[in-house]
Amino acid sequence: MSRRDAILNGTARASQLHEDLGLKNRLRAGDEPIDVLGAMASLDIAVVFKPLKGLLGAYLRVPGAAGVVITSERPLHVQRFTAAHELGHHVFEHPLSTDSTVGYAARGERRGYDENELEADAFASEFLMPRWLIAAHMRRRSYTKQDLFRTDVIYQLSLRLAVSYSALCWALYGHGLFAHDQAEQMASREPKGAKQMAAADVVPQTWHPDVWALSERDHRSIIIGGPEDLVVLELEEHSTAGFAWDLREAKALGMRIRADERVVVDEEAMGAAQKRRLTLEGDVQGILRLAERRPWERNGQPNQSFEVRLDLHGRERGGMPRAQRAALRKTG
Ligand SMILES: [Zn+2]
Structure with missing residues (x-):
């Protein structure tokens, strides 16, 4: 053969x-x-x-x-x-x-x-x-083929596909989207710069863990990462109308808040938008839910909500796969 x-x-x-x-x-x-x-x-x-x-x-x-x-x-x-x-x-x-x-x-x-x-x-x-599958993830985030030459785009896509950065570079070569020398060049770049870009002002102890840059486009996605990963959410916040993202459920899930800031982001189509940038971490598994509410309407209907399913337990540490053990516990 x-x-x-x-x-x-x-x-x-x-x-x-x-x-x-x-x-x-x-x-x-x-x-x-x-x-x-x-x-x-x-x-x-x-x-x-x-x-x-x-x-x-x-x-x-x-x-x-x-x-x-x-x-x-x-x-x-x-x-x-x-x-x-x-x-x-x-x-x-x-x-x-x-x-x-x-x-x-x-x-x-x-x-x-x-x-x-x-x-x-x-x-x-x-x-x-x-x-x-690569195309589906690109569509969801409006990435173009040209964007694939950006380290930060490849890096964020690789996280969502739960594969290594270099494995994705070589898969793109296999699909004819990169020439061999382009794949080699992209794969040799350290994703550290892409992590720093996503982390903004937050500096982790080392750059080994991953840094997720999540937005509204990741609503209802499944995030499979590690316990030391930084999860950076950048969500539009209608603060002039009195709304703010409510973090009570995130804290209840066990996420720690490493940074919480309000930023103005220039968006090509819509001009400047007020965003809330939250940097979270935690060795958790479950659904992270955030709701945008007026502080004086704590239990009312939210203006908008955001959720992602998190599995931040990282590598399998021994024995049967975790998901299988959890299923056995449920049926047993
Ligand atoms: Zn083999």
Whole structure:
């Protein structure tokens, strides 16, 4: 099999699985990433996280059962790409595979390649970052193809797709949106500048955690991040009419407020708009709800509301996937 055929196979099988699981229809609003662990659960693949030494993941198959082990020691985005790679081995019915690296195929680096690994890598990239899903997330935020040459745009898109910044650069190359040298150049840029841009005046202890720049366009989105991430909300506030965003529910959910300021933002179409910029953080899971109210109408109908579903627990730390444990607790 040629290298090109292996990549085409991987891509085609990922598209087929999107179809089989009804994902294209479910995710067309561009408000959530692919739930790779959920897909694996629906295919009865047992997944467990363990502190693997020198390995990212492994796929094992015995008659009648299939299992995947993923390292508990790497960031969430690496865990998710590894999970998608092992899912690729499963759909191709490959034999046992132990993986110390994943994602090389997408970067065009695997010389002397193993065709199973190429198929699994191409599958993983397409499963997590199909062109239609990237397009849906871009549409929701009115990003153009030209915007894809901005580090901050790629970075914010990668967060919403719950993939690493460089994985998204290489997926865009795979989709023909970047030339090879453009992908290389974009992938080599540190997203630190994009984090600083999103964080504005707030300086975190280190720049390792992510910084989410959320606006009205993220209303009802699913945000999958880490416990030290900064979540920066910039929402229009009708303060001249006496309205203000009410933070009681955010605090009740366990979010800490790192910064709270009122800013005037120039918007191309509408002139200057008054915005409230809130910088929040917290190791929480749940729905973050904010309501814009007049302070003297604390329990009245809000003028507008904003909500996002947060999962800020970060990487899986061991054992079964968290979502599966939570489902068992509910049924048990
Ligand atoms: Zn592999």
